[in-house]
Amino acid sequence: MNSKLNQPHFDGLSEAKRLPDLPGVYRMLGVDEAVLYVGKAVNLKKRVMSYFRKSETLSPRIQLMVKQITRIESTVTRSESEALVLENSLIKSLKPKYNILFRDDKSYPYIVLTKHAYPKLSSYRGSITTKDRFFGPFTNTYAVRDSIHLLQKVFRLRTCEDTVFANRSRPCLLYQIERCSGPCVNRIAEEEYGKDVTNASLFLQGKENEVIQSLEKAMLNCSTNMEFEKAAVLRDRIRSLTKVRETQFVTGSGDRNVDIVTVASIDGLVGINLTVVRGGSHRGDKVFYPKNASHKDEVYALEAFLTHHYQGGSVPDEIVINKKIDKAVFVKYFEQAFKRKVRINDNPISERRMWLKMSERNIELSIQQRLLTKETQEDRLAALQIALGLEGQLERIECFDVSHTMGEATVASCVVYDRGEMQHGEYRRFNIEGITPGDDYAAMNQVVSRRYQRIISGEGKLPDLILIDGGKGQLSS
Template sequence: MFDAKPFLKTMPGLPGVYRMINAQDEVIYVGKAKDLKKRVSSYFIKNLPSPRTRMMVSQIARIETTVTRSEAEALLLEHNLIRGLMPRYNVLFRDDKSYPYIVLTGDTFPRLAFHRGTQRKGHDYFGPFPNAVAVRESIQLLQKVFRLRTCEDTVFANRSRPCLQYQIARCTAPCVDYISAENYRSDVHHASLFLRGQEQQVMDELSDKMMQAAEQQQYETAALFRDRMQSLRQVQARQFVSDFGVNDAHVIACAELQGQFCVNLVMVRGGRHLGDKSFFPKNADGADMESTLEAFLEQHYLAQAIPPLIVLGVVIETEALEEVFSTQAGRRIRINCKSIGDKRVWLKMAETNAELALQQRASQHGSQQQRLQALREALELSATTERIECFDISHTMGEATVASCVVFDKGAMQNSEYRRYNITGITPGDDYAAMRDALTRRYKKIAGGEGKLPDLVFIDGGKGQLGVAVEVMREVGLPDILLVGIAKGEERKPGLEQLFFPERSDGISLKKDHPGLHLLQQIRDEAHRFAITGHRARRGKARLQSSLEEIDGVGAKRRQRLLLRFGGLDGVRNASVDELAQVEGISSALAEKIYQQLH
C-alpha cells in the first residue's frame, strides 16, 4: 500500500494535475484540482464510498503532481494527459471521426460541399453536424432552394455546356456564364444566412426582390423568388422551432442502465433539431453521472467547435469549463445546468434518446451473448471462449491483394482492433500464400507479447486455407489456438456453410436458423466487407496512378497536356470524349480510347 502521509505533507494547496501510478509504472488515473492537497487527500480517508475508487487506491504505488497557474490551465493539461495516456480508471470517450461540416469555398463562384477534417482559411464552414446524412440532406436542400454549384473545380473550369444539375434546376450553371457573378454572390449570401439560422432575413430579402421584379413586370423572375420562398416555408414547417436566444446550442443528457452510461448530444441550430449522437464511455464501471458528464465535456469540446450555449441535464461545477471554452472559442460560452421552458423540452428529448440507446445496446448485447453461447455449444467450445478473430483475403485476379482481420470480443465487434494487411511478394492469386503472410505477421507479434491472444480463429476458406493456418500457428509457437475453416458451401448461399476442424476430415453444418450460425455469418461477413473495402481502395489508387501511362499513344507530352488542361487525373476521368478531343495532340479516336480505358 502507498504510504500517503509523508507525501501529503509536502503537497501544495495550489491548482494542478495529479497522476496515480501503479507498481508496473503505468498511469492509472489523471485528475485535476483547484487545491491539490485537499483533492489528493480525499482519496486516503477511511471508508471510501466508491468500490471503484477503493480498487484504484489499492493499486497506487506513487503519485506525481504538476502545479499550474489556474484550474482552467489544469483542465487543459488533464485533457492532454488523458488523451495521450488513456488511463485505466479515467472515464474515456473515444470518437475517432471528426464531425462533418458544410463548406462554401472562397472561389469567385463558391462551391457548396461536404467537408470533414482540417479547415482552411478563405472558406466558410458551417457546423458541426451530428452525421454525414444530415450534411448531405442540407446540401440537397440548399441546391433545391439556392441552386449553388457542387461540382469539383477541375470539372467547373472545363465545362463547355451545362451539366445535368442545371437541367433539373439544381444549379444556375455559372460554369458557362448563365448567371452573373453578382447574382450568384447574392444566392451564396442567402445560403450563408440560411445556414446561420437567419431564415427570416432570407425570406424578407426574397420577398423584396419578388415585389421589385413584379413591379418591373419581370414575372418569370418574380415567380422564381416566389418558389424559393415556398421551399423555405416548407423547410420551416418540418420541425419544431424553439427560441434559445442564440443561434446554436448543444443539449447534453446522461442516462444509466445496469451500471452502463450513455451521453446523448442533441445539436440545435437556429432553434432546429439537426440530429443527435450517443456516446458510450469506457472505464465507467462504478462512476456516477456527474463525473461521466464532466469527462465528456472535457474530452469532447477541447477538440471540437463549441456552441455559445451548452445545456446539461446534471448539475456540475462549470466555472473552469466556461473559462477554458470561452478562451478557446474567442467568445463567451455559457453552460446551463438548470434548464426551464424550451430548454427543458430539448433536454427531455436528449434524456429519452440516451435511455433508448442504452436499452437497444443492452438488448443487442444480450442477443449476441445468446448467439455466442449457442456457437459454443454447437462447436463444443469452452465456456470461456470470448474473443474470436476472423481472416479473409480479397483481390481481383491477383491484383492489389489485401487480407483482413476482424475481432469479436466482449459481446460485440471491436472495430478499433480491426487490421488490414497489404500482401506483396507472392504469386498473384495465391490465396494460400496470402493467408500465410497475414497470419504470420499478426500472430508472430502476439506470440512475442504484443496484443491479445484469441480464443478462436475463423479462416474464411476450406481445408487448404485451414491447413496453412495450422502450419503458421505451429511455426510461431501458438499451436493451442483453436482454428476453424469456413467454406461457403454449394452455390455460396448463406446457410450452407461448412465448418472444418484441423483434426477432422469431414466438415459439419449448422441449421440455417441456428443462432450460432448467425453469429458466425456476422463475423465472416464483416471480415469480407473489411477486406474488400481495403482491396478496392488499394486497387483504385494503383489504377489511378498508372492509368494514363498504360494507354498506348499517350506519351509524356500528351499526359502533361491532359493533366494541365483538366487539373489532374480526376479531371481527366470526369471529362467527356468531346472534351478530351479538344486537347492538343488528342484525336477523336484517341479520346475515345482514353475514355474507354479510364472507365
C-alpha cells in the same frame, strides 16, 4: 519473485498530508511508474486525502485504483481552470488506466461557402480558417449531405472545384437537371448568384423565415412584371424551404448557438448525448460511451466530456447540462481557450428545458438499446458456443478472407471481435506474395501463418475461435 510481494506498504494518507493547500494536478502512479490516474483539485491536500479516508464512498473503479498506488506526484497551478487545462492535456497524452476516457473521434463536418466571385458549396472537415464561411458543426455526414442536396435544389449553387469551374466551356449535368445555375458559363449574373449565396447563408444560420420572406417578395415582383416562369421557380423554392421548416422539431427564438449535453446511466452503462442547435435549428444528436465509467461517475464523465469534446474545435454560445458542476471553472476554462465567454446552464427554462428533456430521453433510449444489443450478442455467442461444442467462454473471434483481381494483387484481411464489439483498431490487412496467381488455398495458408507467428512472438493474443471464408480446401490449407 513477484515484484508485488516486495512492494512496501504505501501510506497514502501520510503522503497526501504533505501536499500543499493549493490548486493543481495530481498523478497516481503504480508499479513500474505506470500512471494510473490523473486528476485536478482546487485544494491538492484535501482532494488527495479524500481517496484514503472513506474508501466506501468511492466507485469500485477508484477503489481498485487506490489499492495499486505506490507513489503520488503533483503539479501546482495558479488556478483550478489552469489545472483543468493541464489535466486534460495529461489525460490525452498519458491515457491513464483508471481515468474516464473518450475515444478521439474525427473532427466534425461543416458546410463551407468559399471566398470566390461565385462561391462553391461543399462539405469540410478540419481546422476552421477565416478565409471561407463555415456553417456547423453537424453531428454526422448524412446531415451535411442532405443539407447540400437541399441547397443545390433550392439555390442551385455550384459544387465543382475551382479548376473545373475555370475551364468549362459548356454546362455540366448538374445544370441540365437544375441543381446548378451554370455560373461557369455565364448562365447567371454575378449579382443574382450573390443573392442566392446570401439566402443560402441565411438558411444555414437557421433564418429560414427571412429567406422565405425574401423569396416571396421576389416572387410577387416577378408576377407583377409577368415573369411567370421565374415566379414559378421561386414558388417551388418557397415550398421546399417551408417543408424543411415544418420538419424542424427543435426551433427557437434568437440566433444563439446552443449545445445540450446530457449524461445518464442504466445498469452501470454510462452514456452522454450531445444535441447541437444552431440558430434555433436542430443539427443532429450524437451519443458517446466513455471508457471506465460507472453509475457513480456521471458528473465526472460530464466534466471529462466538456474538456475533451471542445478541445481544438469550436464552442457554442451556451451549453445546457443536466448535472451540477463547478460552472465557474469551466466558464473560465472556455474563456481562456476560446477568448470569449460561454454560458453554462444547469437550470434551463422554457424551450431550453424542453430541449434538455428531449436529450435526456434520447440518451436513455440509446443506452437501453445498447444494453439490449449486448444481451442479444451474448445470447448469440452462447448459441454459437453450444453449436460448435466449445469449452470455456467464447469472447474473442478472428475472421479471415482473401481477395484478388483475376488472380492479381492478392490481399487478405483479418477482422477481430472482442469484448462484445468489433475492434476496428485491431484489424489487419496482408499483401500476399510468392504464390501461384489465383491460389486461394495458398493465400489463406500464408495469411493465417503470418498472423499467428506474430501472436506467438508476443504481438496480440490468441482468439477463442477462428473463422475462415471458404470451404474444406481453405480449412485444410
